[in-house]
Amino acid sequence: MERRAFLKLAALAGGGLLAEGWLPLAATAATSATDAAEVGYFARLGADNSVVFTLTHHEMGQGVATALAMIFADELGAAWPQMRVEALATTASPRYNVAGTGGSTTVKDQWLPLRRGATLVRTALVDAAARRWSCAPGDCRVQDGQVFGPRGQSATFGMLAAEAAAAGLPATKADFDKLKPELGAPARRIVGQPQTNVLARTIVRGQQHYGIDASVPGMLFASVERAPRLHGKLRRFDATAALQVPGVRAVVRIDGWESPANNVPPPGTYFSSKEAVAVLATSTWAAMQGRKALVVEWDDAAGSRHDNASWELEVAQLLDAGGTVGSERGTAPADDAWFTAEYTYPYQAHACMEPMNCLAHHKGTAAEVWVSTQAGAMWRDQIVTLFKLKREDVVVHPQFSGGGFGRRFAPDVVIEALRISEAAGHVPVKVIWTREDDLRHDHFHPHATSRLRAQLTADGRLRAWQHDEARSYFGSFKGEIPWFAYDAQHLRYRYVNTQSPSPLQGGAWRAVVANHWAFGQECFLDELARKMGTDPVALRLRLLASGEDQPAGDRFKVSQKRLRRVIEAAAQKAGWPGVLPQAEGVQRGRGFAAFPYMHGNSYCAMVVDVEVRGQALAVTRVVAVVDCGLVVNPSGARQQVEGGIVWSLSAALHGGITLKDGAVTNTNFGDTPVARIHEAPRAVEVHFLEDGADAPTGLGEIAPPVFAPALCNAIFAATGKRIRRLPIEL
Template sequence: MEGQATLNRRNFIRLSALTGGGLVLGFNYFLSSCTTEQGSGQAFDLNAFVRIDTNGKVTIMSPNPEIGQGVKTSLPMLVAEELDVDWKNVQVEQAGLDTEKYSRQVAGGSGSVRESWESFRQVGATARQMLINAAAAAWAVSPGECTTENGMVVHKTNGKKMSYGKLVESASTLEVPKDVKVKSEGSFRLIGQRIPNIDNHAIVTGQYKYGIDTKREGMLYATIIRPPAFGMTLESFDDSEAKKSAGVSQVLRIENKIAVLGRSTWEVMQAAKKIKAQWKDDGTLESSADMTQKLHELLAKAPKDKPRRKDGNIAQAFASAAKVVELDFDAPFLAHNTMEPMNFFAHVKADGAELHGPIQLPERARKRIAELLKLPEEKISVMMTRMGGGFGRRLMTDFVEEAALVSREAGNIPVNVIWSREDDMTGGFYRPMYSYKYKAAIDKDNKLIAWHHHSAGVGGSASPDSFPAGAVAHYQVDTHSYETPVSTAPWRGPTHNYIAFSEQSFMDEIAHQTGKDPVALRLELLEQAKNNPAGKVNYEPDRFAAVIRKAAEISGWGKPKAANIFQGFAAHFSFASYVAQVAEVEKQADGKVKLKKMYCVVDCGTVVNPSGAETQVEGSIIDGIGHAMYAELTLTKGKPDQTNFHAYRMIRMSEAPEVEIHFIDSKAAPTGLGEPALPPAGAALANAVFAASGVRLKNQPFIKSGLFA
């Protein structure tokens, strides 16, 4: 089996006494070597283990960061499925960072379930077999005569039963079985069922503690004053009035920033307003309008760098073309705007540090803090909290670094650095700004023969292998990068979040100018990629075509509609998943349009938890529509113009469309799901607007077009 590893006694099973006489059967998720020896009566670090007590209660540790994608529920489901326990008897606990016991403790790239599908199931299956072997030995029967159900080993013939809790001690004395088979898809009892999020009750009742809620004895709160514009440096500051404020204990310079520490968030944030800082312009202050002009200038020049991808010869294809289709697109900076602003707790000591808070890449955070503080990584502990949103922003470590530096400079005291919404929107990282230029060649037979994507970006570049790559004989991608002081970061569905809009809009324009149905054109190209591919094809044409056909079917694509109803189509492959969407708009009496419904079909392989899966897809679509419609972050001389939600427009509940979701029934291993439904949403809407109005939307946010009711 792919991803399977050989287990040994040491890295699989540990038995120790629990308070109250319980017993523990533990095993490492990722089957890596563990050097801790078992001693009589010794208590073991159980972060990497499943615990089974004598009452049959099972505790499963969740090692991956929970960012709202549901992995704290879905990953333990994989173990519980193979372990064959009643979900009602399972409790889940968040594990801290431990690179020796876990691998890929990451929330990003829609990869948690995809990367853990085999290993988590194998661990559960091996534990289950150990318990079967223990029961078989007790009954003097063959293990093949036994099965399991709901935390019990059952003899198939005589019906004898024994609970897991009664078996853990004897199981610990047996050899660990090798090459244990996991369940076949047809025998799943838990996978594929609707399981509520493990934290739902605590969240809705206000009991759940996020990073922002972290408290320690002697802890101070801190707020940070950052440069008011990208490209400014701190020269000096007057903190005399701030220090007189109630509750304020310290004001510190931390590199190019100022930290205000005190007993409450409110007090330090109010005191920070009293600080008079002098900032120096380093000569790099630019407005976003200037950056757009620079990107256009780059695109007006012939590409100089080596193409990101080159199939065939686009120059010859365009020279012989019967028709050439061209479109340009612009994408603005976008803020991440997580519901929970950036925050982190740190307690730095002379010989180590404790870090606690919401982070998507805890290992990267630990490495960075080790570098900053000149401490060994093993002396730094990182505990993850559930995140109130991340969307790529918490892949960065700047806010963790701030907390660690403030703790050290304040005298090695515990601190919780908390950002305001204004801090979060103006001093953070943004989705890169892009300008794209597309050009396509059509031959005398009305066939697409060449595709040229030429892009320039502030902090990002195009994906060279997105569809229709592999389906067009002559295909080339050229990119430029324009450097500025503006900090950028991956934003939900990195690169794909905008390129899907531009590519799928351009595809729609090609269909329009060739007189082809947009769905038929896509299927024609996928047939080409399947039967006569050009260069690398990183998607499966048949799976891609299947979601397209299904989306057309469920939306009634091409069938008669009311005179004022129009549809737009888009499909995209990202994070190993296939998504096709249809947007349905209603044309009002004044000619403006209103989005009414989104149809969505997804092939993400096996769906582990339909409840969580639907939530991710629906959220992705609304997120994609909302940002394409309304969101934009602009800068004037390096200073963000939008400082809070009064100026940065987000989609409202009344504007969210009805969403109908279908998953392709698949027995393939799970693929990505947290991001793939976002990229095509804006394109489907834009193509529906074109169908209704004849106007091609080429720039975001769409609301500036004046076409929407």
């Protein structure tokens, strides 16, 4: 097989970093600090001995730029100060492909490919040094960005880069797959040590470039008036007044868009954008003022007319009618001795600090976009399909983003912007959403209602567990088991897909289905324990007695042993159950929850302490124990768990979307607040259970699903009031 063709094929087999990519080699020497010899797809080595790591996943504040660069640098033998990070463009060229970022999979899935790539580059550098010094490669060693020879020789990576680049690469896929990273735990100098965010310097100096900063000469700015209801149609508009606003250049109508089922990964995911009118101007302000002057009439005959109460009534009726069995094992008991409860998790907005935006240029037979995206390659494919363009004529420039949380997985923003550019005569157009746009036209976390039923044996074990769920479609239902780890003689999961009647567009939201699964399951287990007069932790441990892995409808099974370990560790470190001091006018309580996150194959348990004074709630302490395998960057990992706790706290206290006549009434942070510093937990302890793990698992989404039920269980312990729906009302 010809080498380039192999590398393209090997890349596809090697994971997102190498997908559709070949490893370009340049034989010319780097002649200055800015010139570099490209010795591999993973890095560019400069004459100044810098190592520019090419980031093929999306950095949105979660720290993957740092973690991935650490993995590569450690295996390469670089010193951390050498490392720089840059993002790649997504084009149809085999040289570039930006992987999707979500599901807590980035660090987990790139652990081995990155280390293999670094091994390849390090080997090329050592071979180059050995040739220069006429010695055996095995007599050389690598440390802190230099190669050392057996007789005291030394050369920096930058000095060897050009020779290494000319040396060649493995000739077959098998060669690449045989590359074995050499560093074990004792030899690691970077991985496992707290490292500062590699982007920190540019962020604090205001120099970090985000999608909203993108600019090209001659671009116009667009502000977009969208249909207020999902499936709404544009009847007519009058742009006379808008065109009188200074700076306004044009007003155009754009069609809505819906992705066909099974056309966008994950299978069955549904995306859409609404019919709209766009005002184009020479500045964002002028475009917004022109938009305010529009007269628009909508035909909402096809749209929902629900408010929150009527929507929940319809959901209840759908659940009453039964549903489709996603999975079942064992035989259901014939008697009616069921304990039941119902839990509601509301629609949730993303409210990213950087609102949606896109700079797009439809060039007639080609397209180019600059956008913050978690799925650059998928978006490119959508552009190719919808606009009937050739793959090689579509370029997506992924930008860093000020928060993603799953929102930047949906391609509505880029499709809309390209349609505006096309309708406006193929000029580059920068679309910036207002905060009101962002809240009202989000791809929301789906509304979900879970009805749980259980029967217990005389010795306090699960005779039966049934979970009926209604939620709008995001991802698969078939074959799902809601990541239920516990022993039960009978287990059934039944679902109702509410996508079609749902008044709002659903989408990915940090931790996706785990949020409502964990909320219902972990609160219900607490209720069962209290009903039995049993300690909630003791009940969970009793239900993990078999130690057997449980099917999860995912590529991983749920490990009872790993879940047991985090439960026991959290209880021990928090001093569970403990006795909280009581005082007049203050109610104190302690709650527990634990859950696996199987997209990332990780486990978490939390103990939450609260104080309630009348209607005022304070979280006084959180103890979190996480099993996410090997921790690459302890500093970044701890921040991810702490951030997930605050994210979940915001949703529990202030989340939810208000519907009126089928439209969202939320406008800004005034009616959709995020948790403020005075609401944050007073103390947070994060503990990681590594225990000799030799690879990382997912981390970014493990905390939010666990915190909310632990918080609600703590409120019950303090006040005796059960919280079965969010946001919390005391």
